[in-house]
Amino acid sequence: MTLPRRTHPRPLDIANGRIDLTHGGGGRAMQQLVEELFVAAFDNDALNQRNDQAAFDVPPEMLRGGRMVMTTDGYVISPLFFPGGDIGSLAVHGTVNDVAMAGARPLSLSAGFIIEEGFPLSDLKRIVDSMANASREAGVPVVTGDTKVVEKGKGDGIFITTTGIGVVPPGVNVSGDRARAGDAVLVSGTMGDHGVAVMSQRESLGFDTAILSDSAALHTLVADMVAATPDIHVLRDPTRGGLASTLNEIAVQSGVGIALRESDIPVRPEVKGACELLGLDPLYVANEGKLICICAPEHADTLLAVMRAHPLGRDAALVGTCVEDSHAFVTMRTAMGGNRVVDWLAGEQLPRIC
Amino acid sequence: MTLPRRTHPRPLDIANGRIDLTHGGGGRAMQQLVEELFVAAFDNDALNQRNDQAAFDVPPEMLRGGRMVMTTDGYVISPLFFPGGDIGSLAVHGTVNDVAMAGARPLSLSAGFIIEEGFPLSDLKRIVDSMANASREAGVPVVTGDTKVVEKGKGDGIFITTTGIGVVPPGVNVSGDRARAGDAVLVSGTMGDHGVAVMSQRESLGFDTAILSDSAALHTLVADMVAATPDIHVLRDPTRGGLASTLNEIAVQSGVGIALRESDIPVRPEVKGACELLGLDPLYVANEGKLICICAPEHADTLLAVMRAHPLGRDAALVGTCVEDSHAFVTMRTAMGGNRVVDWLAGEQLPRIC
């Protein structure tokens, strides 16, 4: 874990120190930051090799005919700390989830940090520790990383880009273009918790709520689902743009329509309240610990049961059906019994007064 | 390549348009940016699946006992365009090189973009096209990506984080901790070209030079070297912190000293000139298309010959030797016949007047 010999006379001053440009300069200060903060937190064999890349063994599934997956996401969230998580745990969960949404087992993560000059070391440590915890809990190690420091005013505290790789078990083929008319559309829980939790921390919006972000790593839930039903057609996590935008993506990719039933879509009352207040629609609000599953109708009950048996899928629900539609509309039967289009998010969601 | 149906009434206005927050919002505007700019440029089977992750087949080396490697780097360079390259090509070369420095064959890249509101679409296209070209030339596809937009004043034009994965052929074991006393230290060419080319574009430094960045993908050079001598001990690209800092890293990792000979280290006269002018030492200036190779002394001649036969290794040179030294000093016999320590970069390199 530690270097053969003490390289730095004084340890980092985590309590009072701040990131300066030398921490990204490639010299001894950077080396110290990497050792005392990143390597200390993430501590795993591949990372501890301290090479510019991590080398590790090929997982057994690959040798038995599995496929590889790779995904990346940048995390630029503000505020950095929010009820139920922070940018660090989010950067692990989000990327683990994008790997898992291929039906894959996540193998490892990389983490690229872009830090603004002046960022408090104490916040950095809090974030890195949270990331390390999330990674350990998920059993997906951060095997390699990178740190860049940008001048004050040329960043926003910290940005994290994580990349994940994983292996799809042999025989599993999950993809956004596999939805077919007649397929069932399931969600693993309530919609909009993450987005509302984050918005509640924005001073300018000025509201309080007990809602926590749902940020969570979903790969064990996916593993259970794939074990029960290897032939899942589509999995996707409804993050930015929420359920609505994500379903539109899938509808276009697969060339099907999707018909939702409003009253079946689980939304917490507080999330409804916050959305009313801000003039937003919960279907467009981000989730970070939920998934959409599309499967043949005959598998829906099994998958719902498996999801509900998992702690992260307790509120799972069947929310709609794929239909023939060359226009790939996502529509919804409303609680009033009428119908509406559930369109892509136009632009980004802005709080409204009218 | 194109979606089943036209989703966007009007194409992106590349010539005059600018990135705004909607391009990162997860809705239709983002979808359009991804389709018309990123997918159009990077065009490959894995990316064209349009999933949140790319799935692809396991390469044959892995099935024959190879190992996997993963690496990531953030690119935050200013200026974005410099003689001999730009942030796009650099983001491909740098990460391909970090994969290659394990003796590995790079398989694929991911690309995460963090773009500042107001960034010209024309610059973005230029960068993405350059990245796509670099990726195609290297034969390493960008299989998955992500785009985030940050508010004006919370970024610096564009940051790119690329992650690369690759496969180490069976029997190859290159690592920074494998340098042994007696080993030869080789470099593949002149030192400092990239850093000087970039600095020459900084208005505040106000100098001109014909020097081009050496930015290049070194994996074919590495493949030739590994083919000739599978038992290379260490490979590393001397990027941030230059040759000096990189050798210090290796020395500490391997627990050896390294003794350089100043007169054997290739440095272009213009690089020397610029360094004299700014009070910098070329040994600390970044390279982006050079590698350090440490090998058993009996392999040095073969490897030098292989390097010199490759277009990217023509100026390869034997620059020093690893020595027993429990303090892991990097030292150098100067052109005057004396000796000095070649230390880590202290802080970052700042131009000096005294």
Next chain:
Amino acid sequence: MKYIDEYRDGGLAQALARTIAAEADPARTYHLMEFCGGHTHAISRYGLEDILPANVRMVHGPGCPVCVLPVGRIDAAIYLARQPGVILCTYGDMLRVPGSKRLSLLKAKAEGCDIRMVYSTMDALKLAQDNPDRQVVFFAIGFETTTPPTAVALKQAQALNLKNFFVFCNHVLTPSAIAQILDSPEVRVLGTVKLDGFIGPAHVSTIIGSAPYEYFAEEYQRPVVIAGFEPLDVLQAVLMLVRQVNQGRFEVENEFARAVTRDGNSKAKALVAEVFELRKSFEWRGLGRVPYSGLRIKAEFARFDAERHWDVPQDSPPDNKACECGAILRGVKKPTDCKLFGTVCTPENPMGSCMVSAEGACAAHWTYGRFRDIKAAPDSKVDP
């Protein structure tokens, strides 16, 4: 949520719809205009068209203060945002609305203007207090509902003696716009469109009360039902209008009695009267210049008036010539009658007022209702 969930009961909605169907005379058509975007939104968002009988046709009115603001006023706001030292702040709704040359506040912000979203006029005041070396301009928009909060802010700015707080006033009056629609030749003279009744504003009426509508009911001989913005409120109002039409009545009825009285909010009305005065006329997007339909800041508060402090451009660039908004607002045409609908004109790039916010007739149809066009004409040009 009390006073919300009860008014969104699906079972009751079905029952109300059945009653409407039962009472609506199959021999005639009912053209009912909802003036407010709030009602348009409820109708579209809940798909109420699907449960109303075919002979009850909802005609979407001018919608919301965002939609009716002419391009020139957006341009003027961008002009203000570009003045050195200015922080322009406004409600989130305004940020995406395009002015001329497809510029919007969001795009001006991307180009470097300091533009902030506020949730309340109190936030705008705080911005001014927190940035004493900057000039904070609040881009004020809104109907009678949104005007009193601006009046409170101006009074407070005066009390605090703020030197760096300004209001760019774009507050407008609904009754004048309703009159403009009813006075149009199509409605009044030619009789090409029958507007058989009106659903009156919900929250506007909490301030102005129901009394102002009495003149319309009388003068134009049309029934008015003031209704809340929940789906059951809308259905109930439709039923009440159908009944008035059937009975030949033209009264002002108040379905939203839980929040609206005959006289409205006198405290708020007094504040508005203290701070604002009528403009001779004001341009409405889609309606043209409407006499006495807008407010400006009174002389007593002149030092907070952005239009007096800066030389705000007064241009009024026209909407796209092919835009049918005027006709749509008067119930003469439907969005799909416009050849720009969904091709050139979409919510991302609106060409006319009806496409600007989700409460406009075109945007509401595009966003929530366009699947119906496909049922009508499969594989038409409409994209997913």
Next chain:
Amino acid sequence: MKYIDEYRDGGLAQALARTIAAEADPARTYHLMEFCGGHTHAISRYGLEDILPANVRMVHGPGCPVCVLPVGRIDAAIYLARQPGVILCTYGDMLRVPGSKRLSLLKAKAEGCDIRMVYSTMDALKLAQDNPDRQVVFFAIGFETTTPPTAVALKQAQALNLKNFFVFCNHVLTPSAIAQILDSPEVRVLGTVKLDGFIGPAHVSTIIGSAPYEYFAEEYQRPVVIAGFEPLDVLQAVLMLVRQVNQGRFEVENEFARAVTRDGNSKAKALVAEVFELRKSFEWRGLGRVPYSGLRIKAEFARFDAERHWDVPQDSPPDNKACECGAILRGVKKPTDCKLFGTVCTPENPMGSCMVSAEGACAAHWTYGRFRDIKAAPDSKVDP
């Protein structure tokens, strides 16, 4: 590169070293002080100690204007950088130098101060012209070499009638510091250290000429050889000093005749005299207060003087008590004699002036020479 490469010839260096070895009297030790960091740098960077005979000992002098600036002046610069509206600009060298509480300009910048690196005083002037609403303070440091460019900038600021350009003047004079070292009790009275001769400044001398050193040679009876900063220049100067010592001479000789004359640069000297005047005394880090050793801005240019415009703090926090810089500068001790060397005190966290820039005695030894300590005492505390 002409006039550079010729003076870095390894073969000639070896030959010169052999000549020195041949001529140095094995029965005695030669303690030669190079005053300038430029020479210290050449000696360390090229490992010249390794090729000089053991009885020729180089004593590193106060080094460079960065090293000798007292902590209080760094604190004062940070104070200026923190004033509202100020852009503080200075040469890259100054950014990392720690003041008290381990703060540096780089760290103050990280905390939000607007601090810019400039390459030239012309860049500082341009900053002021480009930012008329800000106050641009140039943190001026340097010996006689660097002072004339500051004088040019002040003249130009006057000509341009700039209202927002200020200079925080820290220019110092080398002859006074040399005198201070030679006047120290160890050197002058106690005789614990013999400083047998001096290598005189290279670029300082291009401005002031060789004449000012004639007084020292005479007064202190020590030879002085003015030398260029290239390694062959240094070796040649050593040889010339060895010869003078051997011959009992104490003259001023000029090895750097290609750039230094007896009178120096009269144009530059006149400019400096026009703009600056002597301070009664000025503090040097490691040497304490030295009479008539610093410059300040003349009354005629008072409006550009940051020290007159702001109430710059005059504190002078002491160096760490264990720091041996004073003794090292006088040749009494070596860096490794200091118990803070390499543990508490490193170039990243210097405790005294000798560790501040690579030209200081301690920093040069740490950065370039510390491998020699290990040869002396293997597996000592020194880290890689």
Next chain:
Amino acid sequence: MCLALPSLVTEILPADQAKVSLGGVIKTISLALVADVEPGDYVIVHVGYALTKVDPVEAEKTLALFAEMAETAS
């Protein structure tokens, strides 16, 4: 459309402000436009201001009307 929502007043604050709750979401609003508001009242909130109190008796009546319709219809 003048987004405005009936919210429960939970606490009267100094300077003519109040805390309101909407489905568990808490917000501080201004009471500058209304009079005689007490905790337990519902007010209709628009851009951070209470526009008016909700009249519980009238609300009850409207709901009763709906119920009556529903019976008629079924």
Next chain:
Amino acid sequence: MCLALPSLVTEILPADQAKVSLGGVIKTISLALVADVEPGDYVIVHVGYALTKVDPVEAEKTLALFAEMAETAS
């Protein structure tokens, strides 16, 4: 140490400025502190200012001295 380097003057510019070259690196400097500089001269450049001209004759002499030493030594 007052970093300063002998650089070749390649072009005299208006406003007392000049272009200099150092090993192919081109920089614009000020001639405010020196007189009578012409293209082809070498000047010693410090913080963007020429401090003095290099005297080619004296430079030659110093080099000759080195060469002489070297001969003595070998």
